Amino acid sequence: MERLLHSRNFLGLVFMVPAGVLLLLFLTYPLGLGVWLGFTDAKVGRTGAWVGLENYQFLLGDSVARLALFNTLFYTVVASVLKFVLGLWLALLLNKHLPFKAFLRAVVLLPFIVPTALSAIAFWWLYDAQFSVLSWVLTRLGWIDRYIDFLGDPWNARWSVVAANVWRGVPFIAITLLAGLQTISPSLYEAAAIDGATPWQQFWNVTLPLLTPIIAVVMTFSVLFTFTDFQLIYVLTRGGPLNATHLMATLAFQRAIPGGALGEGSALAVAMVPFLLAAILFSYFGLQRRKWQQGGTDA
Amino acid sequence: MASVTLKDVRKAFGSTPVVHGVSVEILDGEFAVLVGPSGCGKSTLLRMIAGLEEITGGAIEIGGRVVNDVLPKERDIAMVFQNYALYPHMTVADNMGFSLKLAKRPRQEIEDRVREAAKILGLTEYLERYPRQLSGGQRQRVAMGRAIVRNPQVFLFDEPLSNLDAKLRVQMRTEIKELHQRLKTTSIYVTHDQIEAMTMADKIVVMNAGRVEQIGAPLELYDDPANLFVAGFIGSPAMNFLPGRVVANGAGLAVELGGGVRVAAPRVQAPLAPGREVTVGVRPEHFAVSAQGVPAEVIVVEPTGADTQIFCNLAGVEVSAVVRERHAFRPGEAIRLAPQLAYLFDPGNGARIR
Ligand SMILES: Nc1ncnc2c1ncn2[C@@H]1O[C@H](COP(=O)(O)OP(=O)(O)OP(=O)(O)O)[C@@H](O)[C@H]1O
Ligand SMILES: [Mg+2]
Numbered sequence: 001m002e003r004l005l006h007s008r009n010f011l012g013l014v015f016m017v018p019a020g021v022l023l024l025l026f027l028t029y030p031l032g033l034g035v036w037l038g039f040t041d042a043k044v045g046r047t048g049a050w051v052g053l054e055n056y057q058f059l060l061g062d063s064v065a066r067l068a069l070f071n072t073l074f075y076t077v078v079a080s081v082l083k084f085v086l087g088l089w090l091a092l093l094l095n096k097h098l099p100f101k102a103f104l105r106a107v108v109l110l111p112f113i114v115p116t117a118l119s120a121i122a123f124w125w126l127y128d129a130q131f132s133v134l135s136w137v138l139t140r141l142g143w144i145d146r147y148i149d150f151l152g153d154p155w156n157a158r159w160s161v162v163a164a165n166v167w168r169g170v171p172f173i174a175i176t177l178l179a180g181l182q183t184i185s186p187s188l189y190e191a192a193a194i195d196g197a198t199p200w201q202q203f204w205n206v207t208l209p210l211l212t213p214i215i216a217v218v219m220t221f222s223v224l225f226t227f228t229d230f231q232l233i234y235v236l237t238r239g240g241p242l243n244a245t246h247l248m249a250t251l252a253f254q255r256a257i258p259g260g261a262l263g264e265g266s267a268l269a270v271a272m273v274p275f276l277l278a279a280i281l282f283s284y285f286g287l288q289r290r291k292w293q294q295g296g297t298d299a
Numbered sequence: 300m301a302s303v304t305l306k307d308v309r310k311a312f313g314s315t316p317v318v319h320g321v322s323v324e325i326l327d328g329e330f331a332v333l334v335g336p337s338g339c340g341k342s343t344l345l346r347m348i349a350g351l352e353e354i355t356g357g358a359i360e361i362g363g364r365v366v367n368d369v370l371p372k373e374r375d376i377a378m379v380f381q382n383y384a385l386y387p388h389m390t391v392a393d394n395m396g397f398s399l400k401l402a403k404r405p406r407q408e409i410e411d412r413v414r415e416a417a418k419i420l421g422l423t424e425y426l427e428r429y430p431r432q433l434s435g436g437q438r439q440r441v442a443m444g445r446a447i448v449r450n451p452q453v454f455l456f457d458e459p460l461s462n463l464d465a466k467l468r469v470q471m472r473t474e475i476k477e478l479h480q481r482l483k484t485t486s487i488y489v490t491h492d493q494i495e496a497m498t499m500a501d502k503i504v505v506m507n508a509g510r511v512e513q514i515g516a517p518l519e520l521y522d523d524p525a526n527l528f529v530a531g532f533i534g535s536p537a538m539n540f541l542p543g544r545v546v547a548n549g550a551g552l553a554v555e556l557g558g559g560v561r562v563a564a565p566r567v568q569a570p571l572a573p574g575r576e577v578t579v580g581v582r583p584e585h586f587a588v589s590a591q592g593v594p595a596e597v598i599v600v601e602p603t604g605a606d607t608q609i610f611c612n613l614a615g616v617e618v619s620a621v622v623r624e625r626h627a628f629r630p631g632e633a634i635r636l637a638p639q640l641a642y643l644f645d646p647g648n649g650a651r652i653r
Contacts, residue, residue: 185382185384187380187382187384188384188386190349190351190371190378190380190384191378191380191384191385191386191445192386192397193350193351193370193371193372194349194350194351194371194372194376194377194378194398195372195397195398195401195445195449196372196398196401196402197372197397197401201401205386205397206386209388210387210388292387292388292389292429292430292431293387293388293431
């Protein structure tokens with residue numbers, strides 16, 4: 001008993017119990033329930049019966065579900081690429097010696113701090129068919145002669161929600177990459193400058209390779225959050241027009257709660273899991289593990 | 300290869316001047332060491348030569364060409380950094396070959412030159428490793444290898460050995476010196492360690508607070524220091540300084556130290572008037588234990604085997620003496636120390652009285 005209490009492993013287990021219980025309660029249970037419901041024909045107010053893969057078969061043939069998959073992939077890929085490029089650009093900019101550096105960094109974080117629902121409402125106004133500030137400014141500048149129907153046209157709406165998502169997601173990426181940039185020793189750039197590297201070559205040969213581990217982490221998170229996005233879409237478009245902006249998450253919710261088809265909605269939600277797992281595995285094996293940093297820090 | 304000439308080089312960070320007009324001429328193939336206490340501006344000066352720091356005033360010439368506004372990569376120099384600045388994501392071979400790759404040299408040539416440098420530095424087995432898989436000394440060698448594959452006009456070293464342990468430092472000191480004898484590339488080496496400076500340099504530039512105190516060959520500085528600073532900085536253990544006053548002593552002159560102790564005044568050309576305040580400098584190794592000496596009281600005796608270091612109180616000042624013979628003095632014991640060679644300095648401006 002004495003020995004047991006003093007063993008590190010045993011104590012470790014003891015300390016992990018509360019966290020484990022919480023995880024089981026709040027993570028595994030809902031997830032398990034979701035998976036289970038996906039195999040039933042449950043409706044709101046009625047426990048379902050086991051139907052096997054019926055829900056999944058139905059979704060495969062469902063054109064709206066297929067459109068939602070396309071929308072989700074489009075939304076995730078385009079928004080993530082834009083967020084990455086803009087975030088990296090901002091990070092590089094903020095890493096320079098700027099006046100009011102601390103202030104600028106705080107400003108960049110603003111979109112991240114504002115609750116999503118709130119910023120979504122702001123975008124809703126920006127995109128309003130009649131009161132859009134954007135349209136107003138553009139007409140004033142004489143660039144357009146008719147107000148843009150941001151959320152009424154399928155492709156306009158797709159790009160508009162992507163823009164809102166990018167606006168909201170860039171700060172997180174910029175600040176994280178900025179933290180990564182600051183861990184790169186300035187003497188590496190000096191060494192590269194003496195070795196004959198132009199600023200552009202320094203970026204490609206020093207900055208980017210040394211940043212890949214952190215890029216991998218932050219982009220994995222970004223892809224996961226974008227793929228599973230719900231709030232922004234639900235406030236801005238509710239999936240419309242013509243389901244053009246329905247993501248898998250919003251469609252799953254719509255089918256399950258307002259639509260009442262709990263089983264079908266669950267199946268749709270569960271169908272997101274393989275994509276997410278693939279993204280995680282890709283980032284973990286493809287990007288995150290670098291030979292030069294395996295098993296320790298660098299000097 | 301090339302000479303490096305600094306003409307009244309100045310540097311200010313914002314409104315704070317840190318280098319106040321340094322003029323040095325380093326000849327083609329020379330190994331010059333910039334030495335001075337921490338914060339005196341050595342690194343800043345070296346970085347200005349490398350082109351990493353802008354020059355506020357004056358001119359820097361490399362091989363007769365003014366390089367004030369030339370980019371680092373066009374100065375044809377290589378630099379070894381104190382923290383080595385190896386690219387952590389590149390193997391040893393890639394680290395060493397990076398500059399050649401950027402210069403678009405053919406693959407085969409890069410490989411040959413990297414192998415050649417690796418052979419000189421004993422790194423052949425480590426070419427495929429990453430920096431973090433190397434010991435400190437090996438990283439240091441890679442940093443040097445990166446410099447030598449380029450075959451530059453000038454090598455710049457910024458305290459390259461300060462992160463190594465004492466034994467390795469001594470070994471690398473010799474290796475760098477040998478390397479220089481072999482390659483004969485003009486080298487500028489920054490250190491705050493005067494032993495490194497003495498053992499490696501053809502020419503030492505002693506700096507203090509952004510100014511050059513003296514330039515000369517190691518033994519010149521040791522034998523003929525220009526002022527109190529250089530006298531105290533060069534030589535280990537450091538020179539002892541005793542305040543005193545010139546007094547007439549029979550036909551000649553003497554210096555009276557504290558407590559009425561008198562030592563013969565060193566022969567100098569400058570006129571010495573009795574009553575003048577002076578500082579007498581005596582190197583520890585220039586004291587001899589001798590009946591003709593002045594009285595001193597032993598504080599501690601430290602035998603090192605080869606010689607004996609005696610700390611004692613001489614005329615109210617703690618001095619150290621290093622003698623070849625072995626002594627077993629006890630603390631408090633009264634002995635006599637005779638200065639064999641002494642220097643005189645003006646205590647006001649620190650200048651040597653010659
Ligand atoms: N970027 C900078 N901005 C402002 N002051 C600086 C800067 N770099 C150096 N200094 C100042 O310039 C002076 C000289 O610095 P430098 O690094 O050249 O000293 P050093 O002789 O190399 O010292 P050490 O032996 O500690 O390396 C110091 O007082 C330092 O505070
Ligand atoms: Mg320095």
